[in-house]
Amino acid sequence: MNTIWITLVLMLAACGGNDPLPVTPTPEVEVKWEISPATTLFSDKGETKNIIVTANGDWTVTSSQSWCSLTPDKGGNGQTLLKVTATANPQTTVRMAELTFSSGKQSQKYTVTQEAAIIEDHVPAGYSMVWSEEFNATRTTGGKPALPDTQQWWYETAGPGWVNNEKQTYVKGFSGADTVAAIYDGTLKIVARKSGSDILSARINTNKSWTYGYFEARLRVPGGKGTWPAFWMLPEKEPLQWPLDGEIDIMEYVGYDPGWIHSSVHTKAYNHTIGTQKTAKREIKTAETQFHIYAVEWTASYIKGFVDGVEYFRFNNDGAGNKETWPFNVPFYLKLNLAWGGDWGGAQGVDESKLPATYEIDYVRVYQK
Numbered sequence: 192m193n194t195i196w197i198t199l200v201l202m203l204a205a206c207g208g209n210d211p212l213p214v215t216p217t218p219e220v221e222v223k224w225e226i227s228p229a230t231t232l233f234s235d236k237g238e239t240k241n242i243i244v245t246a247n248g249d250w251t252v253t254s255s256q257s258w259c260s261l262t263p264d265k266g267g268n269g270q271t272l273l274k275v276t277a278t279a280n281p282q283t284t285v286r287m288a289e290l291t292f293s294s295g296k297q298s299q300k301y302t303v304t305q306e307a308a309i310i311e312d313h314v315p316a317g318y319s320m321v322w323s324e325e326f327n328a329t330r331t332t333g334g335k336p337a338l339p340d341t342q343q344w345w346y347e348t349a350g351p352g353w354v355n356n357e358k359q360t361y362v363k364g365f366s367g368a369d370t371v372a373a374i375y376d377g378t379l380k381i382v383a384r385k386s387g388s389d390i391l392s393a394r395i396n397t398n399k400s401w402t403y404g405y406f407e408a409r410l411r412v413p414g415g416k417g418t419w420p421a422f423w424m425l426p427e428k429e430p431l432q433w434p435l436d437g438e439i440d441i442m443e444y445v446g447y448d449p450g451w452i453h454s455s456v457h458t459k460a461y462n463h464t465i466g467t468q469k470t471a472k473r474e475i476k477t478a479e480t481q482f483h484i485y486a487v488e489w490t491a492s493y494i495k496g497f498v499d500g501v502e503y504f505r506f507n508n509d510g511a512g513n514k515e516t517w518p519f520n521v522p523f524y525l526k527l528n529l530a531w532g533g534d535w536g537g538a539q540g541v542d543e544s545k546l547p548a549t550y551e552i553d554y555v556r557v558y559q560k
Contacts, residue, residue: 222248222294226301233305236481237279242301244271250294258376259288259303279411279481280305281553282377310409313484313500318405318558322397325554326379336373338364344395346372347528351390357419357533358541359383359392377553381529383418384547394528400427401557402522406441407486407497409553413529414479415545418446419536422485422555424523434462437518439494440470442485446548447539450476454487454496454504459515471496471504482553494519527552 225245233240244252244266251265252273262274280286290301324344328337346363353361364372369386372379372393383392412420424439425431438457455463455470462468475483475498486497496504508517529550532541 220248222246222250222297224250224292224299226292226299231275231303233277233280233303235280235306235308236477237277239274239276242273242275244273244292245269246271246292246294248294250292252290252292254288254290256286256288256376258286258305259290261290275303277303277305280308281409281411281482281551283307283310308482310484311500313407313486313497314405314558315488317560319560320556321401321404321559322399322557323554324556326374326552327377328374336370336375338372339374339379339395343398345398347394347396349394355530355533355535357530357536358417359390359529359531361394361528362391364393379527379552381420381527381550381552382547383413383529383531383550385543390531390546392529392531394526397525397555400522400524401559402520403489403491403559405486405488405558406525406556407484407558408441408527408555409482409484410442411480411482411551411553412444412452412478413545413548413550414446414449415542415548416447416539417532417537417541417543417545418444418548418550419530419533420444420550421526421528421530422552423526424487425526426518427522427524433457434464435459435514435518436521437523439487439489439519439523441487441496442498443535444478445536445538446545447536450474450478452478452483452485452498454485456494456506456519458518460513461516469506473498473501473503482551489519491520525555525557527555 227243231240231242246266247268249267252261254261258278260276285307287302287304292299347361348363349361351358351360362371369384369391371382371391381393383390408422422442426436428436434457440455443453451472452475453470453472455468457468484499488495492508494506495502530536
């Protein structure tokens, strides 16, 4: 027994006493991906396409562009169906996103391409552009996306219930870490988002005002109960006497009524509080997924509402010289905002699961004769 004990002690000493025995590392598996189809092309309208990813190990995937999203964002050994979604392209240039598949130190790139937008010209004959905001800024503010140019726009700030019993709080672009107005990928995004118990959003107004002209914006609206985006006009006047001083609604949309856009005017004689407002609506089934051009032509004789060049609303000047029926002979500002809830937007309740909601504006343009 003594001989055996001595032998064990010598063996342990040779192995370094109590140190663990060396372990040979397992070689890292070389993960390889096969992706079908080899290339993916999206239309400018925005769509979802499937690609099949075949791999021999676990992996994750990311997109280099916010307009291109992925579901799921990971996979494993074998085949995975990956859904790639591209939002509508507001730009008149082709754009690309790079997908990066990763596993440990290994990676593989895959590029998706989206066609350029084709934007038709609907401006009536005889008009020339006098002002525009293309929202192509690339500057940043403190590392955050660009805000609307304060030489072109000013913010209104207000708490819930300020107008129409709406639930949002309007802030100046940022509130802490929450961004509600940002310019990137060639568009302005006005975002209604929840922050604690508050719903934050933005309402911006042009610094300039105009009397008569053709006013248009290329927009994509958010959906869901509670959303209420608008592109509209109010007089350059303080204090404002509504509805006596007038209002022109170029485009309004309420998320509980999908696909229907509205154009209206409000005056002392014609407004929704007494059930006499002058309004019209048109079905645009792709309002939430694609960009459309919303416009009014405002002259001394009439106000016409258009979507993609199609007239669907008209309000004529009665020629009576009565401000209660025609207050539209003074300068008006242009306005963009995304409300949440309220008398109209919340008429069928609100659905906070739809937040954050994004109202996307490609450009705003003003033409006059």
